[in-house]
Amino acid sequence: MSGRSRPAALPAPRAPAGPDGQPAAYYGRPVLKPPVWTWQVPAYLFAGGLAGAAGPLAFAARLAGNDRLARAALTSGAAAALVSPPLLIADLGRPERFHHMLRVVKPTSPLNVGSWLLAAAAPALAGAAVADRLGILPRLARGTEAAAALLGPALATYTGVLLADTAIPTWHEAGRELPALFAAGAATSAGAVACLLVPPGPADPARRLALGGAAAELGVHAAMERRLGDLGDPYRTGLAGRLTRLARRLTVAGAVTLGLAGRRRLPTAAGAALLLVGSAATRYAVVAAGSASARDPRHVVAPQRRRLAAGDGDHRP
Amino acid sequence: MTLPARPDRDAPGGGREPAGRVGFFTDTSVCIGCKACEVACKEWNLVPPAGPAELTGHSYDNTGALGANTWRHVAFIEVDQLHPGLRAPAPPARRAAGGGGARVGVGQAREGLRWLMASDVCKHCTSAACLDVCPTGALFRTEFGTVVVQPDICNGCGYCVPACPFGVIDRREADGRAWKCTLCYDRLKGGLEPACSTACPTDSIQFGPLEELRERAGERVAELHGAGVAEARLYLAGEDDGVGGAGAFFLLLDEPEVYGLPPDPVATTRDLGRLWRAGVVAAGALLAGIAAAFLPRGGRR
Numbered sequence: 001m002s003g004r005s006r007p008a009a010l011p012a013p014r015a016p017a018g019p020d021g022q023p024a025a026y027y028g029r030p031v032l033k034p035p036v037w038t039w040q041v042p043a044y045l046f047a048g049g050l051a052g053a054a055g056p057l058a059f060a061a062r063l064a065g066n067d068r069l070a071r072a073a074l075t076s077g078a079a080a081a082l083v084s085p086p087l088l089i090a091d092l093g094r095p096e097r098f099h100h101m102l103r104v105v106k107p108t109s110p111l112n113v114g115s116w117l118l119a120a121a122a123p124a125l126a127g128a129a130v131a132d133r134l135g136i137l138p139r140l141a142r143g144t145e146a147a148a149a150l151l152g153p154a155l156a157t158y159t160g161v162l163l164a165d166t167a168i169p170t171w172h173e174a175g176r177e178l179p180a181l182f183a184a185g186a187a188t189s190a191g192a193v194a195c196l197l198v199p200p201g202p203a204d205p206a207r208r209l210a211l212g213g214a215a216a217e218l219g220v221h222a223a224m225e226r227r228l229g230d231l232g233d234p235y236r237t238g239l240a241g242r243l244t245r246l247a248r249r250l251t252v253a254g255a256v257t258l259g260l261a262g263r264r265r266l267p268t269a270a271g272a273a274l275l276l277v278g279s280a281a282t283r284y285a286v287v288a289a290g291s292a293s294a295r296d297p298r299h300v301v302a303p304q305r306r307r308l309a310a311g312d313g314d315h316r317p
Numbered sequence: 318m319t320l321p322a323r324p325d326r327d328a329p330g331g332g333r334e335p336a337g338r339v340g341f342f343t344d345t346s347v348c349i350g351c352k353a354c355e356v357a358c359k360e361w362n363l364v365p366p367a368g369p370a371e372l373t374g375h376s377y378d379n380t381g382a383l384g385a386n387t388w389r390h391v392a393f394i395e396v397d398q399l400h401p402g403l404r405a406p407a408p409p410a411r412r413a414a415g416g417g418g419a420r421v422g423v424g425q426a427r428e429g430l431r432w433l434m435a436s437d438v439c440k441h442c443t444s445a446a447c448l449d450v451c452p453t454g455a456l457f458r459t460e461f462g463t464v465v466v467q468p469d470i471c472n473g474c475g476y477c478v479p480a481c482p483f484g485v486i487d488r489r490e491a492d493g494r495a496w497k498c499t500l501c502y503d504r505l506k507g508g509l510e511p512a513c514s515t516a517c518p519t520d521s522i523q524f525g526p527l528e529e530l531r532e533r534a535g536e537r538v539a540e541l542h543g544a545g546v547a548e549a550r551l552y553l554a555g556e557d558d559g560v561g562g563a564g565a566f567f568l569l570l571d572e573p574e575v576y577g578l579p580p581d582p583v584a585t586t587r588d589l590g591r592l593w594r595a596g597v598v599a600a601g602a603l604l605a606g607i608a609a610a611f612l613p614r615g616g617r618r
Binding site for chain 1: 373375378381382384392394446449450451452453454455470471472473474475476478479480481482483484485486487488489492493494495556557558559561574575576577578579580581582583585586587588589591592593595596597598599600601602603604606607608609610611
């Protein structure tokens with residue numbers, strides 16, 4: 001990190017012409033509008049992912065007879081699922097109209113689909129956690145656990161589809177990687193939280209999940225940057241670049257610490273905490289990269305020019 | 318210079334009820350940059366100020382860009398002077414005299430200056446990404462084929478904002494909802510044409526049935542080409558572009574990006590099938606990963 005005290009605003013795109021004679025946009029102004037989303041959205045990407053992976057983790061732990069791990073996953077998943085709607089509602093321009101999300105069923109809107117997923121998964125996780133804690137309603141507990149296990153993976157990955165389904169080049173062109181990146185982050189965070197709550201032994205599957213998730217996060221992010229080429233430059237410069245480097249360091253440090261911790265509780269907890277912060281930082285980096293991409297007219301113009309030059313300008317279905 | 322004919326307004330009893338899909342044809346070759354469209358739009362639609370007035374230094378454009386509070390935006394481009402790198406075709410005389418890419422000196426400023434003006438607006442796309450991604454159904458397609466936000470439904474989620482490939486729609490800060498050009502839905506309902514095209518003194522902004530406008534635009538380009546304006550070209554006038562054809566299309570005198578328009582816009586939702594499949598694959602991988610975490614020792618104590 002540089003010595004600058006606060007993250008500078010994204011560098012203004014250089015006005016107009018590129019050195020390669022590539023025409024630039026009007027006075028270097030953005031062609032697209034950056035998202036208006038505030039800090040709550042990346043926070044939700046983290047919380048929703050954690051809740052999404054916690055559902056199937058609890059279910060698998062139950063099948064394996066690992067009730068302590070199942071309980072920890074349900075508790076953390078329910079907490080994350082219950083904090084998610086307030087985060088999303090706070091980000092709305094008209095929070096009192098949050099229920100308008102559920103006035104239609106609209107598969108062309110990943111945000112609509114996600115609202116329905118969250119509306120189903122959050123009560124399922126909360127119900128399962130309460131039934132498990134109180135030891136009541138065993139049939140309801142089994143049913144809600146199964147529901148959370150089924151809905152969870154979709155809850156963890158639809159957000160990648162949501163970001164990719166925009167005009168922002170750095171997001172749209174990463175349509176294959178973003179859901180995978182968020183799935184990996186979900187696995188990391190659900191596993192890491194369970195490592196914090198459950199003693200080593202019963203936490204072993206969670207530790208393996210967290211380590212596997214961390215490796216997948218690093219690998220998918222690298223693959224995404226490779227595919228994006230020039231469109232991946234927000235991940236290397238400015239605010240998103242700093243967040244990306246921070247996330248990578250935290251994830252690597254967390255994975256190494258957790259991997260070497262063995263049965264020692266303190267290093268385990270330290271490693272898990274590093275992984276959680278790293279996974280959250282990744283979400284912030286992705287959102288910041290999208291903002292930077294939207295503000296840079298070259299991201300819009302250059303690939304479209306290349307497409308036209310290649311004769312792929314006919315989009316008739 | 319003869320202005321293009323305007324049967325919809327010039328005929329007696331003009332302002333007839335539009336039939337089917339209507340739109341705008343903005344012929345920038347006759348735009349004089351008067352901004353009457355911006356003013357008329359603001360007045361009719363009661364659009365609040367976009368912010369404190371400020372001078373951008375970008376020629377006569379102190380509006381900047383389309384947004385929640387700017388539904389018509391007139392762009393001013395002073396080619397060669399402020400933008401020596403822009404790929405505007407140099408006038409033949411200058412090209413011969415000055416040599417490739419020579420900058421225009423102060424004395425020659427008038428000669429070397431090429432001034433482009435264009436009034437931009439929501440494109441009312443056939444494949445409208447904003448409408449597709451809107452989770453509440455606040456954005457809808459009207460009986461005129463236009464795309465309109467219902468302010469009583471919009472909850473300000475902001476998803477339409479980065480979905481638009483033209484950067485048109487935005488969230489109004491104080492109000493919290495998304496706003497953009499309605500193609501004067503209320504006026505259309507009342508049998509009137511939109512405020513901007515009514516106010517346009519040179520018929521640069523033409524309103525009418527889309528089919529008719531496309532025909533007229535084709536004739537206008539041919540006319541300009543015949544007059545030696547080889548750089549005249551239509552933008553979004555067909556149906557083979559990435560938004561399936563636009564309800565508002567343009568005759569431009571340079572590349573679209575010079576005006577701040579994307580050269581080959583594609584509605585993001587055209588790829589939605591592929592994107593959902595990637596989501597399903599990732600969800601499956603997550604399940605598999607969780608299952609694998611329990612394999613080595615069965616997860617038992």
